[in-house]
Amino acid sequence: MRRTRKNRIIYTVLLAAVIILFWVIEQYFLPWWTRVEPDQKMVLPEFVEPGTLRGDVIKHAFYSLEYSEQHEQARWVAYTLTRSHLTNDDRRRPFFEKDPWVKTASADWRNYKNSGYDRGHLCPAGDRRFSESAYNETFYTSNISPMDPDFNAGVWNRLEIQVRNWARKYDTLYVITGGVLRKGLPSIGYEEVSVPRAFYKIVVRQNNGDLETVAFLIPHRETSQPLEAFRVSIDQLEEETGIDFFKSMEDRQEDRLEEAIEGSSWPF
Known part of the structure; x- marks a missing residue:
């Protein structure tokens, strides 16, 4: 007893x-990436997520991505951007961290050290100031790509600002972005992180029940050319990247979106 x-x-x-x-x-x-406010998790429609190419698809709370182990970065990053996301909240910048959800482990930030390249965000930290968890989540190394500093602070930054302006005007946008990854790219660091020669961005919005898109393909160098000079069709992006965008969409609608280069509906 x-x-x-x-x-x-x-x-x-x-x-x-x-x-x-x-x-x-x-x-x-x-770490901070486990502490997410449930009511603030991103809602990403199924059609926004591109087709995968044998990569590791990760669905974080505030963006999704397909990780390419071969190139040690995301093949694409997709996220929702709304008017309410665009706050000026002051956030303490965290350290870059390996993505714990990437099975093969994402590249270490030290690959970028003394490389001459920025750790360039794909889902911008500036689009995620509305929440500490959302902001910190953008500092996974799976969400960065080697970017020339002038390019990152120049034309790429101008495009990010333009997307924010569209979010203020139209409210809900869906964004798909990444570097163009292919064989034979130069690389940096001991893990040989590929350096893309070009970056792309697709923006989608609802307009009276229809979907409208605008897409950009920008060579990886600073330029003073206007953003309009880099507009392309999604068909062209698919040829350049090998990614099947809007794979789950009905064929006729997909064809219409991918063939068009939208005009006046996206004011600059």
Whole structure:
């Protein structure tokens, strides 16, 4: 009887210790990427997610991506951008971290050190200031690509600002973006992170029940040319990237979106 009572006390103490241990781990050791506000998770329609090319598809709380182990970066990143996302909240810039959800492990940020290239965001941190979790999530290394500093701060930044302006005007946008990844690219770091020769971006919005798109393909160098000079059809992007965009969409609608280079509906 005494032994049974003693065992119960031991089990109770051990159970309490385990509960306390998990609480401590959650509060102090699990990284910020596990702490997401459930009501702020991104809603991304199925048609926005492109077809995959043997990569690792990761669905984070505030963006999705397909990770290419061969190139040590995302083949595409897709996310929703709304007017309410565009805040000026002051966020403390975190360190870049490996993406724990990439099975093969995303590239270490040290690959970029002394390379001459920026750790260029694909889903911009500036689009995710509305939430600490959302902001910090953009600092996974799966969400960055080597970018020339002048390009990153120049034409690529101008395009990101333009997309924000469209979000203020139209509210809900869906964005798909990435570097053009192919064989034979130069690389940086001990993990040989590929350096794209061009970057692309697709923006989608609803307009009176129809979908409208605008797409860009920009060579990886700074330029003073206007953004309109880099507009292309999605068909052209598919040829350049090998990615099947809007794969789950009805064929006729997909063809219409991919063939068109929309005009006045996207004011600059």
